[in-house]
Amino acid sequence: xxxxxxxxxxxxxxxxxxxxxxxxxxxxxxxxxxxxxxxxxxxxxxxxxxxxxxxxxxxxxxxxxxxxxxxxxxxxxxxxxxxxxxxxxxxxxxxxxxxxxxxxxxxxxxxxxxxxxxxxxxxxxxxxxxxxxxxxxxxxxxxxxxxxxxxx
Numbered sequence: 216x217x218x219x220x221x222x223x224x225x226x227x228x229x230x231x232x233x234x235x236x237x238x239x240x241x242x243x244x245x246x247x248x249x250x251x252x253x254x255x256x257x258x259x260x261x262x263x264x265x266x267x268x269x270x271x272x273x274x275x276x277x278x279x280x281x282x283x284x285x286x287x288x289x290x291x292x293x294x295x296x297x298x299x300x301x302x303x304x305x306x307x308x309x310x311x312x313x314x315x316x317x318x319x320x321x322x323x324x325x326x327x328x329x330x331x332x333x334x335x336x337x338x339x340x341x342x343x344x345x346x347x348x349x350x351x352x353x354x355x356x357x358x359x360x361x362x363x364x365x366x367x
Contacts, residue, residue, distance in 0.1 A: 236281045236290055241322070242302045244289035248343050254367060256288035259323060259337040261295050266354040267336040277357035283364040288340070295323050295335055304345055340367065 239247065244255050258275075260267035274280060284290050293301070298310045301322045308325055312318035323333050328347050338360075340349035349363060 236275050236284050238290045238292045240301075241291050241293065244291050245303070247289050252343050254288055254343075254348060255291055255339075255341045256284060256364075257291045257293060257326060257337075257339040257341060259293050259295050259326070259333075259335055259339070261335045264335045270336050270354055274355055274357050274360055277361075280357050280360055280364070283361065287364060287367055293320070293322060293326075295319055295333070297322075338363075 241255075241257075247253075248255065258270070260270070275284075296310070296318065297320050300310075301308045301320065303322060303325060306325075308321040310318055310320050319333070323337075326339060326341070327333055327337060328350055331350055332352055334352050336352070336354060338349070338351045338355065339347060340363075341347055348367070351363075355363070
């Protein structure tokens, strides 16, 4: 019986101690931004993307990164192949099929600057006026992201 209690308590503390950075839908983040004006930190990713998974598993799990994001930003994660419609600045964006069971969401093109690529992972920082304050495509180590986040 004691063994079972130890195993259960170990399981519970392990699962609840690994806090994850709170993220919001784009719609919710915009509503919150109207109340307290903080920039949006937008992470564009895809399920098949290995670098995106590494970003989520390492960079965003760093304690200092998590702390900075929670203090300074509204964090938004968007799957570029999301099928649901997304509202952004009073416009509705939809998934656009490009082949059999593949495609890209229109929101990707709406969010990234016109002269930039849409290769994931993409990290954007946008203010409440929809101005892009930071753009990066590709993986960032925790130390690199901390340096960026500290600029805001």
